[in-house]
Amino acid sequence: MRNNRRRGPLGKMAAVFAVLVAALAFGLCLAPSAALAEGEASLGAPEHEKTITDNGDGTYTLTLDVTGATDSSSETVNKPVDIVLVVDQSSSMNDNDRMENVRNAAIELANSVLADNGDGQVRISVVLFGTYTQDKDGNTKVGGSGWLTSANQVANEIPSEAPNDQTGIFENGNGTNWEAGLREANNIISSSDRPDAEKYVIFLSDGQPTYRLEDAEGHDTGMIETWAGRFFDRTSGKRVYWIRVPFSDGYFSTSPLGEIGGGAQVDTKNVEFVEGDGQNNPNGGNSDAALPWAKEIVDSGATFFSVSAESGTDDLMRLFHRQVTGSTDGFYSAGDADSLNKAFEDITSTILREASYRNVVITDTLSEYVSGVTSEGDFTSNGHVDPSTFEYKRNGATWEGAPKASVDDYGVITWDFGEDFTLDAGVTYSVSFRIAPNQDAFDAAAAKGEETNFPTNGQATVSYEVFKTVNGEPAGEPESGSEGYGSQQVPVPVSTLTITKEWVGEGTRPESVTVQVMQDDANYGDAVTLSAENGWTANVTVPAGPKGHTYTVVETSGNGAWTPSYAYAVADGSTTSTSDNQGVTLRGTAAQSATATVTNTPTVTPLTLQDILHVTKTMRGHALEEGMFDFTVTAVNDVSAAFAGFTNGNTLTLQNGAAAMGEPDTVHTGNQLTFDYDDLGVTYAYEYRESPTFHEGYELDGVTFDKTQYRVELTAQKVGDSSDIQVHVNVYTREGDTGDWGDPTSYTVTKDIMSTTDIKIAFENTYTPLGLTVKKVNQDGGALTGAKFTLRVDNGNGTYNETTDAVADYVHDNVGMTGDALTGEGIEVGDDSTVSFYGLEAGKTYWIVETYAPTGYQISEPYKLEVSADGATATFYGSDGAQIGNPKTFSDRMVSINFKDRGLDPIPETGGIGNVPLYVGGILAVAGSVVISRKGRANG
Numbered sequence: 001m002r003n004n005r006r007r008g009p010l011g012k013m014a015a016v017f018a019v020l021v022a023a024l025a026f027g028l029c030l031a032p033s034a035a036l037a038e039g040e041a042s043l044g045a046p047e048h049e050k051t052i053t054d055n056g057d058g059t060y061t062l063t064l065d066v067t068g069a070t071d072s073s074s075e076t077v078n079k080p081v082d083i084v085l086v087v088d089q090s091s092s093m094n095d096n097d098r099m100e101n102v103r104n105a106a107i108e109l110a111n112s113v114l115a116d117n118g119d120g121q122v123r124i125s126v127v128l129f130g131t132y133t134q135d136k137d138g139n140t141k142v143g144g145s146g147w148l149t150s151a152n153q154v155a156n157e158i159p160s161e162a163p164n165d166q167t168g169i170f171e172n173g174n175g176t177n178w179e180a181g182l183r184e185a186n187n188i189i190s191s192s193d194r195p196d197a198e199k200y201v202i203f204l205s206d207g208q209p210t211y212r213l214e215d216a217e218g219h220d221t222g223m224i225e226t227w228a229g230r231f232f233d234r235t236s237g238k239r240v241y242w243i244r245v246p247f248s249d250g251y252f253s254t255s256p257l258g259e260i261g262g263g264a265q266v267d268t269k270n271v272e273f274v275e276g277d278g279q280n281n282p283n284g285g286n287s288d289a290a291l292p293w294a295k296e297i298v299d300s301g302a303t304f305f306s307v308s309a310e311s312g313t314d315d316l317m318r319l320f321h322r323q324v325t326g327s328t329d330g331f332y333s334a335g336d337a338d339s340l341n342k343a344f345e346d347i348t349s350t351i352l353r354e355a356s357y358r359n360v361v362i363t364d365t366l367s368e369y370v371s372g373v374t375s376e377g378d379f380t381s382n383g384h385v386d387p388s389t390f391e392y393k394r395n396g397a398t399w400e401g402a403p404k405a406s407v408d409d410y411g412v413i414t415w416d417f418g419e420d421f422t423l424d425a426g427v428t429y430s431v432s433f434r435i436a437p438n439q440d441a442f443d444a445a446a447a448k449g450e451e452t453n454f455p456t457n458g459q460a461t462v463s464y465e466v467f468k469t470v471n472g473e474p475a476g477e478p479e480s481g482s483e484g485y486g487s488q489q490v491p492v493p494v495s496t497l498t499i500t501k502e503w504v505g506e507g508t509r510p511e512s513v514t515v516q517v518m519q520d521d522a523n524y525g526d527a528v529t530l531s532a533e534n535g536w537t538a539n540v541t542v543p544a545g546p547k548g549h550t551y552t553v554v555e556t557s558g559n560g561a562w563t564p565s566y567a568y569a570v571a572d573g574s575t576t577s578t579s580d581n582q583g584v585t586l587r588g589t590a591a592q593s594a595t596a597t598v599t600n601t602p603t604v605t606p607l608t609l610q611d612i613l614h615v616t617k618t619m620r621g622h623a624l625e626e627g628m629f630d631f632t633v634t635a636v637n638d639v640s641a642a643f644a645g646f647t648n649g650n651t652l653t654l655q656n657g658a659a660a661m662g663e664p665d666t667v668h669t670g671n672q673l674t675f676d677y678d679d680l681g682v683t684y685a686y687e688y689r690e691s692p693t694f695h696e697g698y699e700l701d702g703v704t705f706d707k708t709q710y711r712v713e714l715t716a717q718k719v720g721d722s723s724d725i726q727v728h729v730n731v732y733t734r735e736g737d738t739g740d741w742g743d744p745t746s747y748t749v750t751k752d753i754m755s756t757t758d759i760k761i762a763f764e765n766t767y768t769p770l771g772l773t774v775k776k777v778n779q780d781g782g783a784l785t786g787a788k789f790t791l792r793v794d795n796g797n798g799t800y801n802e803t804t805d806a807v808a809d810y811v812h813d814n815v816g817m818t819g820d821a822l823t824g825e826g827i828e829v830g831d832d833s834t835v836s837f838y839g840l841e842a843g844k845t846y847w848i849v850e851t852y853a854p855t856g857y858q859i860s861e862p863y864k865l866e867v868s869a870d871g872a873t874a875t876f877y878g879s880d881g882a883q884i885g886n887p888k889t890f891s892d893r894m895v896s897i898n899f900k901d902r903g904l905d906p907i908p909e910t911g912g913i914g915n916v917p918l919y920v921g922g923i924l925a926v927a928g929s930v931v932i933s934r935k936g937r938a939n940g
Helices: 017-027 091-113 151-157 178-190 221-226 282-299 311-325 337-352 439-448 638-644 916-939
Strands: 047-054 060-067 081-088 122-129 198-205 212-215 231-233 251-254 265-267 271-275 303-308 331-333 353-364 370-372 391-394 413-416 428-437 452-455 461-470 479-484 489-492 495-503 512-519 528-531 537-542 545-555 563-570 578-580 583-588 593-601 607-610 615-620 630-635 651-655 664-667 672-675 683-690 708-718 725-735 745-749 762-767 770-778 788-793 834-840 845-852 863-867 873-877 883-889 894-901
Touching (some): 060 353, 060 461, 081 178, 091 122, 091 151, 091 337, 122 151, 122 178, 178 212, 178 282, 212 282, 282 303, 282 311, 303 311, 428 489, 439 452, 439 489, 439 545, 495 512, 495 583, 512 537, 528 537, 545 563, 545 593, 563 583, 583 593, 607 725, 615 630, 630 638, 770 788, 770 845, 845 894, 863 894, 883 894
Parallel strands (some): 081 122, 081 198, 198 303, 303 331, 495 593, 615 762, 770 894
Antiparallel strands (some): 047 060, 060 428, 231 271, 353 413, 495 537, 512 528, 512 545, 545 583, 563 593, 578 583, 607 672, 615 664, 683 708, 708 725, 770 834, 788 845, 863 873, 873 883
């Protein structure tokens, strides 16, 4: 067949020719024998090991492995097998003795596979290729070596040194033509006279293909003259030289190398051209050319293997193999003699094996002291191993397509290789997963009082069957066995809490005190005695661990003259632990250290705060009148009410004072709060609300009430080692009566910082004025832009003044009335053809005046607007005094009106005066009327 080329890039190649041939030999079938002879192959338990690796982050990687092995006796292969070795002998194969290593490995394979092959059941054919298919001396050749049945024959066909190109016309030496070699292998496999034979093709190369084959037809005479010697008769493999000019009869002429002219004539349809530069694989074209031939080999039922003899070509050859077979199984990397020799040892064992391991199952369970860890480093929720963290390897390399391990509901790990899976000899299979000592382990170590090693698992086992064959066929019943794994242990450290007693101030001290350590709010161990004899210091062994514990201390031998306080700190290096005034949390898989300091001090000094519960009130858009609004301050409990001095239950009601628009008013409660010893650590809480209605006697439409609620919490504490008190103030807010309080804003008040004005408990109300929206449209209702409008106050005479000072209070803004005052020019409509005015008052009359019309349109007559006395509706009138529609109700404090403009009359076309005189006269008349009208209005 000819190749259907696809020009796509491929990566580099890789190779383990040895392991590849081992896989090939594993596929060879052996004829059955009656029974196993005395001294038959036999195996004990497979090698297996459990190892543990410290990951350095408190976790460990636990690995279970098992290694395959075989035991064999000499048996002849009685099933026909055809093997084609496709070997690259380009010039680069001489680097690092690659050609010699491949030859030696192939001879060892032949010695093993072809031993006792008197009946020729196993045959090997060798195809060598460089620039073209060749013999070992570099001469072009098709058909390969023919079928060989002895190792000596194979040895005679493969050179120990790659030849140079014998023609001398390929300037880059003997190149690499994958297509030529694989096409020849396909021809040999497809023409085999033994259709029932097992077929194997081993393809070996050390570099990217630098040549491919093209049909000679279509190459012009100049091309043939220039590249004479690149043409071959694909049937005989002889070089073909073109000698006829012009090229008219469809024939080339063949001649011996170096001779021009003479020789037999060859049909051009049977002539091909070698394309390439000997250096590169441009756009993957040369490798793509080889692809159809390799696929045809696989489609014929043959097993295809790829071997990369140079690591730099691994990626390309691996990709090529995946394209041929659909996976990377059967691709190998072997760049040195050791890897090739090891591979052939495995091949020999595989071909002749009679005893091997099958149906292998590894099981394990974690001990109570360790738990599974996720890929993110967290403990699994059930403590079992996370199946997603399993890593599978084959001889240390990632094993793609490995059978998957499982974890059942009881945490039992099971790695079942499968009933038909046979361990390859000398191959170690492993599964790894992450674990870490759990909190139980740390607690148990602390109970022992010292670092302790704990087992990682219960009983881990590997079960297996020794499967026996004679000449490749099963013989007898498999022998089952099971072996345990050795136990691994992980070290678990302990942590230390150092308790120290300090005295501040003068007074009679007791001879000793007792301090109880609390772990997570429960007593931990016996109370510790501190005295001058031990320096008022004691060390307590405690556990940290992945979850950790929170530790506090309590002095249980209290003295009325002294008040104990507690401070906690984490020692340097204990970076995973934390501490605060409430205790210390020791957490981490390394040993942690912390201190708990118990300080006894004399009586505290009271701290009095004046009016800390005050409120500020602000009104936007309107002046704040005294007593408009009510506020309530509610103590959340009786203790808080009593502390604040509330005399009428738990609630205090306040009213605001007067303030200018936008200016705050401070509402004082007059309460003073005094914090003493008994108040230390007590939280007093108060909630603030604004009444949702005006105080009795007030009413104002358009006011939005502030729904914000505040919660103020006051907690007194001592200031360090002194007797002073400081008050921590947390202010929380929320909207409405439901929902959670948010994060607090915090303040601290001390005797040196008595100001409480920064504590914000503020309510703000907004008055929204009445507003008007004017929309500019044409006679058809379509939106227009470019118009400008202004607002005028009716002057009481049924019209308005032209001056601008009368409209200074009507602004283009709706909050706080802070926008720019209107001018005679007015405000231009926006992109939506609208403009809005705010600040209308109930019971007043206004005029809406268009000051500038869009291009091509006339200015509209002004409209009059009357706002009802209650501010609920607006009535519009035309300039003629006629009411425009029904009164409109203000919606959300807004009312709207459309202004329609009429377009100017068209100007007549060229060629006659048309109606020009009439238009001119009309314009002059209108202009005169406008002047008269405006004078009248100005005078009115």
